Amino acid sequence: xxSWFYFFDLCGxxxxxxxxxxxxxxxxxxPFGVIVLASVTAVGGGSIRDALLGxxxxxWIRDPNYIxxxxxxxxxxxxxxxKPKRVPQHTLPVADALxxxxxxxxxxxxxxxxxxxxxxAVVMGLITGVGGGMIRDLLCRQVPMILRTEIYATASILxxxxxxxxxxxxxxxxxxxxxxMVVALGIRLAAIxxxxxxxxxxxxxxxxxxx
Amino acid sequence: xxSWFYFFDLCGxxxxxxxxxxxxxxxxxxPFGVIVLASVTAVGGGSIRDALLGxxxxxWIRDPNYIxxxxxxxxxxxxxxxKPKRVPQHTLPVADALxxxxxxxxxxxxxxxxxxxxxxAVVMGLITGVGGGMIRDLLCRQVPMILRTEIYATASILxxxxxxxxxxxxxxxxxxxxxxMVVALGIRLAAIxxxxxxxxxxxxxxxxxxx
Amino acid sequence: xxSWFYFFDLCGxxxxxxxxxxxxxxxxxxPFGVIVLASVTAVGGGSIRDALLGxxxxxWIRDPNYIxxxxxxxxxxxxxxxKPKRVPQHTLPVADALxxxxxxxxxxxxxxxxxxxxxxAVVMGLITGVGGGMIRDLLCRQVPMILRTEIYATASILxxxxxxxxxxxxxxxxxxxxxxMVVALGIRLAAIxxxxxxxxxxxxxxxxxxx
Numbered sequence: 001x002x003s004w005f006y007f008f009d010l011c012g013x014x015x016x017x018x019x020x021x022x023x024x025x026x027x028x029x030x031p032f033g034v035i036v037l038a039s040v041t042a043v044g045g046g047s048i049r050d051a052l053l054g055x056x057x058x059x060w061i062r063d064p065n066y067i068x069x070x071x072x073x074x075x076x077x078x079x080x081x082x083k084p085k086r087v088p089q090h091t092l093p094v095a096d097a098l099x100x101x102x103x104x105x106x107x108x109x110x111x112x113x114x115x116x117x118x119x120x121a122v123v124m125g126l127i128t129g130v131g132g133g134m135i136r137d138l139l140c141r142q143v144p145m146i147l148r149t150e151i152y153a154t155a156s157i158l159x160x161x162x163x164x165x166x167x168x169x170x171x172x173x174x175x176x177x178x179x180x181m182v183v184a185l186g187i188r189l190a191a192i193x194x195x196x197x198x199x200x201x202x203x204x205x206x207x208x209x210x211x
Numbered sequence: 212x213x214s215w216f217y218f219f220d221l222c223g224x225x226x227x228x229x230x231x232x233x234x235x236x237x238x239x240x241x242p243f244g245v246i247v248l249a250s251v252t253a254v255g256g257g258s259i260r261d262a263l264l265g266x267x268x269x270x271w272i273r274d275p276n277y278i279x280x281x282x283x284x285x286x287x288x289x290x291x292x293x294k295p296k297r298v299p300q301h302t303l304p305v306a307d308a309l310x311x312x313x314x315x316x317x318x319x320x321x322x323x324x325x326x327x328x329x330x331x332a333v334v335m336g337l338i339t340g341v342g343g344g345m346i347r348d349l350l351c352r353q354v355p356m357i358l359r360t361e362i363y364a365t366a367s368i369l370x371x372x373x374x375x376x377x378x379x380x381x382x383x384x385x386x387x388x389x390x391x392m393v394v395a396l397g398i399r400l401a402a403i404x405x406x407x408x409x410x411x412x413x414x415x416x417x418x419x420x421x422x
Numbered sequence: 423x424x425s426w427f428y429f430f431d432l433c434g435x436x437x438x439x440x441x442x443x444x445x446x447x448x449x450x451x452x453p454f455g456v457i458v459l460a461s462v463t464a465v466g467g468g469s470i471r472d473a474l475l476g477x478x479x480x481x482w483i484r485d486p487n488y489i490x491x492x493x494x495x496x497x498x499x500x501x502x503x504x505k506p507k508r509v510p511q512h513t514l515p516v517a518d519a520l521x522x523x524x525x526x527x528x529x530x531x532x533x534x535x536x537x538x539x540x541x542x543a544v545v546m547g548l549i550t551g552v553g554g555g556m557i558r559d560l561l562c563r564q565v566p567m568i569l570r571t572e573i574y575a576t577a578s579i580l581x582x583x584x585x586x587x588x589x590x591x592x593x594x595x596x597x598x599x600x601x602x603m604v605v606a607l608g609i610r611l612a613a614i615x616x617x618x619x620x621x622x623x624x625x626x627x628x629x630x631x632x633x
Contacts, residue, residue, distance in 0.1 A: 021623070022625060024623060025623045025624060025625030025626075026625050026626055027569055027626070028622040028623070028624045028626050029569060029622060029623060030573065030575075030576065030619060030620035030621070030622055030623070031620060031621075031623060032573075032575040032576040032579055032620070033568055033569065033574070033575050033576075034623050035575070035579075036548070036552075036568055036575045037568075039545075047474055050474075051262045051267070051473045051474060052258055052261075052262060052267065052268065052269045052272065053267060053268050053272065054265070054267025054268050054269075054476070056267075056473070056474065056475060056476025056478075057474065057475050057476050057538075058474045058476075061474065061475065061538060061542055064539070064541055064542070067541060067545065078623050081625065116268075116272060117275070119275060119278060120272055120275070123250075123278065126247070130247075134350070138349060138350070138560060139556070139560075139566055139568070139569060140569065141565065141569075143352065144350055146244055146247055146248075146350070147238055147240060147244065147350060147351070147352075151241065151243075152244070153241075153243040153244050153246070153247045154241065154243040154244075157243055157246075197241060198241035198242060198243070199241070199242075200239040200240060200241055201232070201235060201236045201239070201240060201241070201242060201245050201289050202236060202239045203233060203236030203237050203239075203292065204236075204237055204238070204239050262473045262478070263469055263472075263473060263478065263479065263480045263483065264478060264479050264483065265476070265478025265479050265480075267478075327479075327483065328486070330486060330489060331483055331486070334461075334489065337458070341458075345561070349560060349561075354563065355561055357455055357458055357459075357561070358449055358451060358455065358561060358562070358563075362452065362454075363455070364452075364454040364455050364457070364458045365452065365454040365455075368454055368457075408452060409452035409453060409454070410452070410453075411450040411451060411452055412443070412446060412447045412450070412451060412452070412453060412456050412500050413447060413450045414444060414447030414448050414503065415447075415448055415449070415450050
């Protein structure tokens with residue numbers, strides 16, 4: 001992995017660790033619990049990706065820097081963020097969106113470097129991008145982001161397609177990376193700001209609504 | 212894998228994708244969310260199986276047909292099923308039962324082809340059969356099928372035992388496959404139709420009931 | 423693995439299987455459902471560890487004794503424990519604590535035997551120790567232990583540090599194992615008995631409390 005991708009990967013780790021730490025704070029977890037939730041959020045998606053690909057031991061076992069970035073992020077979060085009111089309302093979804101965009105590209109790049117083709121690259125980008133947040137939401141008993149109506153998986157899938165396609169059309173790594181990040185992050189932030197959503201596939205019956 | 216098993220494996224993928232898409236529709240997910248939930252349901256069990264066995268990259272990374280079957284199933288489901296009332300009440304559990312029976316045999320066969328013995332074959336059939344639906348139910352915040360009182364894991368375990376045993380007793384692959392499918396599907400459908408259940412292991416206290 | 427570690431590993435398997443079986447009884451599951459929940463609890467953490475490390479097939483596929491211990495534990499639990507009142511109130515958390523301590527050491531030992539360094543050893547101890555219980559709680563729709571305020575992850579992390587550190591300082595395997603077990607189990611049991619908790623990282627807003 002070139003140094004650019006490595007740098008972005010550590011950035012994604014930090015923002016997802018931040019999102020996990022903030023979610024932990026909302027559940028009044030103790031410091032070690034905060035570390036666990038931040039870690040699971042930050043490395044969960046990439047771990048599932050590596051286990052499915054068979055590129056084991058998974059990335060963070062081979063490179064201790066990921067755990068160090070998580071520990072530093074948790075420490076800084078707990079030192080700086082002391083009162084709920086000091087956390088702007090959208091910090092968690094925005095951190096999550098940034099992580100989603102960064103990890104989508106990292107995951108797609110990993111699949112392409114193993115010569116697995118564009119479709120698998122999009123899927124690996126999606127797994128890397130949404131996996132950690134999905135585990136975080138399951139453990140916190142939140143409705144997983146992926147289930148809410150706002151555009152979420154869509155941002156990752158379109159980011160992954162942008163990345164694979166622009167490389168296929170001859171773009172350089174760095175260009176493709178920045179283009180795909182802008183696509184995924186732009187779509188997700190727009191969805192958060194204006195509550196955008198695609199038309200839903202709706203089989204909800206009245207009977208269910210009454211429950 | 213012989214062509215018979217491959218054909219049944221793709222059928223199982225389609226019916227589990229259908230069950231995931233219907234569950235997504237009940238939660239009013241957008242089209243990309245539907246694809247994600249259908250995919251997780253369809254390949255979740257087999258992915259866990261392959262990750263535990265170490266036969267990686269997992270099956271759907273090596274063979275793009277699985278993803279194509281899922282995408283087609285989702286597309287057809289969203290085109291054909293437009294109103295809740297058009298979905299017969301039992302479509303989801305019956306699709307789930309069919310997938311359970313198909314994937315139980317596929318999982319058991321995979322373990323036996325690796326010469327892992329009958330007990331591990333039954334376990335791998337169970338993981339392949341119930342894994343995807345379990346993830347679907349967790350993400351949808353439904354009580355996992357496996358936790359409800361009706362016979363569920365039982366159908367998969369007895370199907371797996373039927374498969375291993377009939378091969379052990381000299382049956383041909385195709386005979387064993389059909390026999391085990393009939394056992395697992397028959398038990399599960401009977402359980403759905405007549406609300407059959409085994410005697411429960413009951414430690415529920417009154418105190419808990421009051422909650 | 424020396425016979426001591428193997429013996430402790432089977433003990434941990436039995437106590438976690440017991441905790442899973444008791445949890446299943448509280449949800450009125452049928453016998454095969456009890457087996458599934460007991461198994462997932464008993465081998466879940468170690469399976470995640472092995473999948474992440476790439477030491478596949480995972481441990482219980484290579485050695486059928488683990489499944490046999492689980493089946494015997496489930497059988498004994500269902501035969502002996504017939505009425506809720508006969509289960510002392512703290513049986514489930516105490517069994518869980520014992521499993522946590524045992525599996526923490528087993529997981530850390532596994533990482534050290536692969537020469538992965540102290541930090542990864544602590545993480546692998548944590549994953550092995552808390553993974554199975556986490557899946558059990560998710561499937562049972564309980565608040566995961568790790569999210570509750572009492573000291574939990576802390577006990578595993580401090581146990582893992584004790585193990586790695588005492589080996590580093592020249593202790594023998596058996597001494598380090600017993601010391602780390604005492605640390606982890608002591609901390610966790612004390613936390614259960616006196617409801618100890620570390621100061622929480624608290625970002626819960628009044629608005630959230632009202633929900």
